Amino acid sequence: MTNMDLKLRSRRLRKNEVIRSLVQETVLSPAQFIAPVFVHEGNEPEIKINSMPGIYQFSLDRVLKHIEELCKNEIKSIILFGIPNLKDKEATSAFNERGIIQRANKKIKEAFPDVLLVNDTCLCEYMEHGHCGIVLGDEVLNDPTLDVIKKTAVSQAVSGADIIAPSGMMDGMVAVIRNALDQNGFQDVAIMSYAVKYASAFYGPFREAAESTPQFGDRKSYQMNPANKREAICEALTDEKEGADIIMVKPAMPYLDIISAVKEKVNLPIAAYNVSGEYSMIKAAAQNGWIDGNKAILEMLIGIKRAGADIIISYFAKDILKILNNLK
Numbered sequence: 001m002t003n004m005d006l007k008l009r010s011r012r013l014r015k016n017e018v019i020r021s022l023v024q025e026t027v028l029s030p031a032q033f034i035a036p037v038f039v040h041e042g043n044e045p046e047i048k049i050n051s052m053p054g055i056y057q058f059s060l061d062r063v064l065k066h067i068e069e070l071c072k073n074e075i076k077s078i079i080l081f082g083i084p085n086l087k088d089k090e091a092t093s094a095f096n097e098r099g100i101i102q103r104a105n106k107k108i109k110e111a112f113p114d115v116l117l118v119n120d121t122c123l124c125e126y127m128e129h130g131h132c133g134i135v136l137g138d139e140v141l142n143d144p145t146l147d148v149i150k151k152t153a154v155s156q157a158v159s160g161a162d163i164i165a166p167s168g169m170m171d172g173m174v175a176v177i178r179n180a181l182d183q184n185g186f187q188d189v190a191i192m193s194y195a196v197k198y199a200s201a202f203y204g205p206f207r208e209a210a211e212s213t214p215q216f217g218d219r220k221s222y223q224m225n226p227a228n229k230r231e232a233i234c235e236a237l238t239d240e241k242e243g244a245d246i247i248m249v250k251p252a253m254p255y256l257d258i259i260s261a262v263k264e265k266v267n268l269p270i271a272a273y274n275v276s277g278e279y280s281m282i283k284a285a286a287q288n289g290w291i292d293g294n295k296a297i298l299e300m301l302i303g304i305k306r307a308g309a310d311i312i313i314s315y316f317a318k319d320i321l322k323i324l325n326n327l328k
């Protein structure tokens with residue numbers, strides 16, 4: 001083939017940065033990120049998380065400065081995780097009106113009324129055994145757990161949460177939360193359901209961050225088998241019917257096909273959780289000089305969006321604006 005015969009040349013649209021941007025299909029914007037934030041009950045302003053360089057547990061006072069920092073970087077949505085002093089078998093600190101999350105909600109809403117405040121509604125951080133529900137013997141009980149989740153969700157709404165995000169993978173959790181919120185006058189509080197949550201090794205670093213490692217067994221009796229895709233659709237449709245406003249898929253990177261499949265079937269916004277292990281892998285490789293961290297971060301996040309995520313929950317949220325500006 002001679003040059004003259006070559007009419008179709010895709011490279012025309014790759015000639016320079018301006019034309020490449022002009023035809024770019026997927027764009028990252030800080031507006032579509034949610035930053036996870038850990039608050040602990042002690043006085044230590046920040047406690048380092050060894051397995052997640054750059055991520056901290058903050059005290060109630062110090063967390064405000066962190067949120068101010070996030071706002072400067074155009075991150076206006078956060079998801080809060082609490083590390084309580086007291087763990088027991090009924091997760092009482094999860095729904096205590098003086099609990100860590102409830103106090104944090106009030107403080108944050110007072111200081112930053114415009115920040116969108118999501119609460120993770122799970123019990124594992126509040127249970128001495130680290131499981132996401134009420135345990136009998138070695139079983140995690142579904143229906144008794146729903147009562148605790150319900151109380152927790154209402155107490156989170158009372159203290160200022162805009163969005164309730166149940167992550168315990170109990171059957172019926174969205175329906176009971178919707179009912180309880182409505183009965184208590186919180187019709188406007190939304191539910192972002194961890195509808196499609198796999199039993200994943202990529203949560204390892206989070207469990208150090210949130211001090212929530214199960215003390216026996218694993219979470220396979222409630223979180224999904226990574227081998228299953230049709231089950232993901234079933235979970236997503238169930239939660240849509242039960243009244244979820246946003247459907248989450250978690251983790252993100254090893255589950256892009258799932259994000260894409262769920263997006264096809266569900267008409268609600270899709271959130272993807274770019275989890276702790278995905279963060280730590282990139283951080284570790286970048287610290288060793290094995291990959292260009294910033295470029296890898298953007299490539300990973302754009303992949304998650306391209307797969308169909310409308311919203312990304314990521315520990316990199318705080319860095320997005322800087323990375324986007326520096327790489328221009």
Ligand code: PBG
Binds near residue numbers: 120
């Ligand atoms: C609570 C919860 C977990 C994560 C979010 N909420 C841990 C788990 O299910 O073990 C993981 C988040 C991450 O790894 O970044 N159940």
